Amino acid sequence: MDGAGHCAACHSPRNGLGGAVVSEALYGGLVGTWFAPNITNDRHLGLGDSSVEQIVDYLKTGSDGVAVASGPMAEAIENSTPHLTAADLRAIAVYLKSLPGSGLPAPEALAASEPRMQRGGQGYEVHCSACHGTAGEGVSHMITGIAGNKAILAGNTDTLTSVVLGGARAVHTHTYVTGAGMPAFDWKLSDAEIADILTFMRNSWGNSATAVTPDEVAKMRKQLELPEQMRASVR
Ligand code: HEC
Ligand code: HEC
Structure with missing residues (x-):
């Protein structure tokens, strides 16, 4: 199993020629009208707040309790979950948590009074x-x-x-x-x-x-x- 290599097809940004931008692997990419989000350990935009268990849960069941997969990710899960073992899923989650991400801070929230x-x-x-x-x-x-x-x-x-x-x-x-x-x-x-x-x-x-x-x-x-x-x- 090539693990997260398959994930990069959707989750990595593309350059003008359609190739993956290696320095920003898994920082998020476009699939038609869907955006496949950043799945590095980035705190603001990525999986920084998610535990390994939550990521495994999402990949296995389609939800970590908060997010529910839809669109191309629903298809990815429906098609590949049966082929992945618990150990495979855990290895993928641990790998994603090891990627630092950009570390850019979150913008300030707009005031509720606007x-x-x-x-x-x-x-x-x-x-x-x-x-x-x-x-x-x-x-x-x-x-x-x-x-x-x-x-x-x-x-x-x-x-x-x-x-x-x-x-x-x-x-x-x-x-x-x-x-x-x-x-x-x-x-x-x-x-x-x-x-x-x-x-x-x-x-x-x-x-x-x-x-x-x-x-x-x-x-x-x-x-x-x-x-x-x-x-x-x-x-
Ligand atoms: C066919 C394209 C595609 C493939 C392949 C794919 N994903 Fe996704 N992924 C998406 C899209 C699109 C979303 C956003 C789904 C949504 O908005 O409901 C997503 C969402 C996610 C999320 C939730 C992110 C969040 O912050 O809520 C995780 C985690 C994730 N993918 C991990 C993976 C992993 C790991 C793989 C490889 C084993 C993978 N994906 C393969 C398109 C894909
Ligand atoms: C009848 C129930 C229902 C109503 C009403 C509804 N939604 Fe949804 N929404 C869903 C379901 C089901 C999904 C697809 C699965 C998922 O991601 O939860 C979804 C998905 C979404 C997503 C995609 C999340 C992702 O995973 O990327 C957004 C954004 C969204 N809804 C916004 C809205 C907004 C804005 C409104 C009001 C204008 C709205 N929804 C009204 C049920 C509803």
Whole structure:
């Protein structure tokens, strides 16, 4: 088994020629409209707060209790979990925890009193809190928690904008057989509304990350409208 080599196909950044940037291995990379987050031991963006046991749990069951895998990671887990032994999974987790990451500090959280945070908080309560929890706690092993979930904090917001616009489904494994569904909001919410809600989620309950702009949402909305065959050529 080549262990984390397979993971780098998605989780490492690519240079202009499509090759992996070796000095930034596993710092995060793009897979279509999904961002595969930093899985080094980086404290802010990576697995710095996760224990080896939590990482093993995520790889085995699709959830560490807070994050729930969806998109290409759900597929990676559904396809490869049966082939990995407990020792393999542990070896991968220990390896990831040994990678230092960039060590860059987290940006300061936006103040809850900012107008976009207030608007975002109201939108979150109405449209999202029933599933993701009034305090961003999610539903254990079924619906991703928002508080302390690194996939929500990434510098690249493609996953966030594409999932809110187009919906998603959670992983299903032998441990958790029914994957939950995330509805699409493209028909319901404007670019500005989605940007505010995501900005609120990225800066509440201990989270801190840069604001999401309406332009980022508009760009993704355009990309999702393209027929499947043309999407790849946009990047
Ligand atoms: C096909 C692409 C792909 C492959 C291969 C892949 N991943 Fe992922 N991974 C992703 C995506 C996309 C996410 C974000 C999932 C989400 O947002 O729900 C993710 C999320 C994760 C997370 C959760 C990160 C967090 O902070 O919540 C971990 C841990 C992880 N992957 C580890 C691995 C490991 C270890 C491997 C190799 C054994 C691997 N991945 C292989 C695409 C991939
Ligand atoms: C009916 C329940 C439901 C509602 C309502 C809902 N979600 Fe979700 N959400 C899910 C499920 C299920 C997933 C996919 C599996 C997962 O990652 O938990 C998900 C995934 C996500 C993700 C991707 C997380 C990741 O793993 O990368 C984001 C971002 C998100 N939701 C944001 C929102 C926002 C913003 C709203 C409100 C506008 C919202 N959700 C409303 C159930 C819901």
